Amino acid sequence: xxxxxxxxxxxxxxxxxxxxxxxxxxxxxxxxxxxxxxxxxxxxxxxxxxxxxxxxxxxxxxxxxxxxxxxxxxxxxxxxxxxxxxxxxxxxxxxxxxxxxxxxxxxxxxxxxxxxxxxxxxxxxxxxxxxxxxxxxxxxxxxxxxxxxxxxxxxxxxxxxxxxxxxxxxxxxxxxxxxxxxxxxxxxxxxxxxxxxxxxxxxxxxxxxxxxxxxxxxxxxxxxxxxxxxxxxxxxxxxxxxxxxxxxxxxxxxxxxxxxxxxxxxxxxxxxxxxxxxxxxxxxxxxxxxxxxxxxxxxxxxxxxxxxxxxxxxxxxxxxxxxxxxxxxxxxxxxxxxxxxxxxxxxxxxxxxxxxxxxxxxxxxxxxxxxxxxxxxxxxxxxxxxxxxxxxxxxxxxxxxxxxxxxxxxxxxxxxxxxxxxxxxxxxxxxxxxxxxxxxxxxxxxxxxxxxxxxxxxxxxxxx
Numbered sequence: 001x002x003x004x005x006x007x008x009x010x011x012x013x014x015x016x017x018x019x020x021x022x023x024x025x026x027x028x029x030x031x032x033x034x035x036x037x038x039x040x041x042x043x044x045x046x047x048x049x050x051x052x053x054x055x056x057x058x059x060x061x062x063x064x065x066x067x068x069x070x071x072x073x074x075x076x077x078x079x080x081x082x083x084x085x086x087x088x089x090x091x092x093x094x095x096x097x098x099x100x101x102x103x104x105x106x107x108x109x110x111x112x113x114x115x116x117x118x119x120x121x122x123x124x125x126x127x128x129x130x131x132x133x134x135x136x137x138x139x140x141x142x143x144x145x146x147x148x149x150x151x152x153x154x155x156x157x158x159x160x161x162x163x164x165x166x167x168x169x170x171x172x173x174x175x176x177x178x179x180x181x182x183x184x185x186x187x188x189x190x191x192x193x194x195x196x197x198x199x200x201x202x203x204x205x206x207x208x209x210x211x212x213x214x215x216x217x218x219x220x221x222x223x224x225x226x227x228x229x230x231x232x233x234x235x236x237x238x239x240x241x242x243x244x245x246x247x248x249x250x251x252x253x254x255x256x257x258x259x260x261x262x263x264x265x266x267x268x269x270x271x272x273x274x275x276x277x278x279x280x281x282x283x284x285x286x287x288x289x290x291x292x293x294x295x296x297x298x299x300x301x302x303x304x305x306x307x308x309x310x311x312x313x314x315x316x317x318x319x320x321x322x323x324x325x326x327x328x329x330x331x332x333x334x335x336x337x338x339x340x341x342x343x344x345x346x347x348x349x350x351x352x353x354x355x356x357x358x359x360x361x362x363x364x365x366x367x368x369x370x371x372x373x374x375x376x377x378x379x380x381x382x383x384x385x386x387x388x389x390x391x392x393x394x395x396x397x398x399x400x401x402x403x404x405x406x407x408x409x410x411x412x413x414x415x416x417x418x419x420x421x422x423x424x425x426x427x428x429x430x431x432x433x434x435x436x437x438x439x440x441x442x443x444x445x446x447x448x449x450x451x452x453x454x455x456x457x458x459x460x461x462x463x464x
Contacts, residue, residue, distance in 0.1 A: 047140040105306035161264045162276040164324040171214040171268040174289035188267035188317030194246045198237045200316030202228040205235050227359035234355040250325035257442040265308040267317025279308030303345045304328045319346040368436045370458040371402020376425040393426035407457040417445030
């Protein structure tokens with residue numbers, strides 16, 4: 001069967017995609033433009049998550065990076081340790097409304113004192129149950145944040161986690177050009193190593209002329225970008241300190257995450273430093289497409305979905321489990337309004353650590369390259385090519401000199417499996433390739449002119 005490239009490309013052209021305005025009920029859904037696992041892959045590599053489908057009664061939600069809050073900081077209104085770009089809340093410390101004097105004032109005073117004493121005793125008892133236990137090794141070698149042991153009331157898990165992890169989360173003030181501190185943007189970061197290395201998002205530091213990192217103690221230090229991994233939206237910043245409380249990291253290969261388990265997000269939404277929200281892991285292995293005005297669309301595979309509130313300024317902050325161990329780096333939200341609506345996403349800790357270690361060691365991250373761009377197989381494509389079901393990836397183009405080219409792949413081939421496992425879409429192919437390393441070999445099941453073929457493709461490395 002001949003392959004009319006222009007005929008099949010037409011439905012997926014980006015200019016055919018509707019804007020994110022209200023869509024009439026009768027409107028036909030658009031199909032995303034071709035994905036590309038070569039240079040330019042991030043532009044169309046993945047469709048938006050299922051919940052981003054256009055609805056006839058509302059505007060289309062999009063996944064986006066929480067934008068830095070506007071510059072609203074006024075030096076005259078800043079309190080001690082107030083981060084730039086934040087609005088200082090009113091000072092209510094020590095103020096109470098005194099009750100009217102009455103004949104039972106003394107009795108009321110005794111009752112109040114007794115109540116306060118009881119509260120203090122209860123608090124001490126609770127803290128005794130939940131006090132974070134320091135690793136025996138913490139006294140020797142690198143400084144690490146404490147790990148939480150849950151011995152008491154589960155209602156106190158979040159306070160205990162917040163107490164343990166907050167010192168390991170920082171605020172990042174981003175400056176472009178000659179703008180003042182806080183004048184351009186704010187993000188968050190996580191102390192990865194006690195000798196000054198901090199994990200954050202690529203989109204937090206992108207385009208920054210200079211950075212300042214604000215510690216939980218209020219100390220403000222100059223930051224240096226060590227490197228960034230745009231495809232996974234990760235970056236490493238370094239400050240000149242060697243006594244920082246590095247976050248504990250969960251080994252998810254030994255203890256996989258479970259949908260429904262409790263998590264806590266810590267960051268600086270709207271510049272409000274050390275803000276804590278909690279929720280659960282809503283889903284795992286989401287394929288996330290992030291739309292951004294400057295960068296186009298970026299695909300991040302296998303992200304964590306959570307209902308813990310993530311807002312502008314939370315980007316780069318920590319998502320931790322109930323023991324205070326890092327499980328993800330907060331990166332994006334799905335929203336119709338630009339604010340949190342209970343659908344947030346975090347880059348999994350295993351990817352964050354892999355990228356961070358490569359950035360620290362060599363300043364860049366190695367990414368695999370298959371060398372094709374393609375389209376999701378729709379029912380129309382499946383019917384035209386005689387497929388039993390609308391599954392797979394229709395190859396639109398093959399990049400010269402890549403593994404796909406060397407293996408003999410052609411435009412018009414339909415990839416239906418990878419290493420013997422059925423392939424649902426181009427989206428899934430991109431995600432699977434991104435999980436591999438340069439030099440790995442894949443077995444791709446291909447349908448060509450109605451015949452089944454198997455191609456062995458060795459992945460190359462994306463140009464840097």
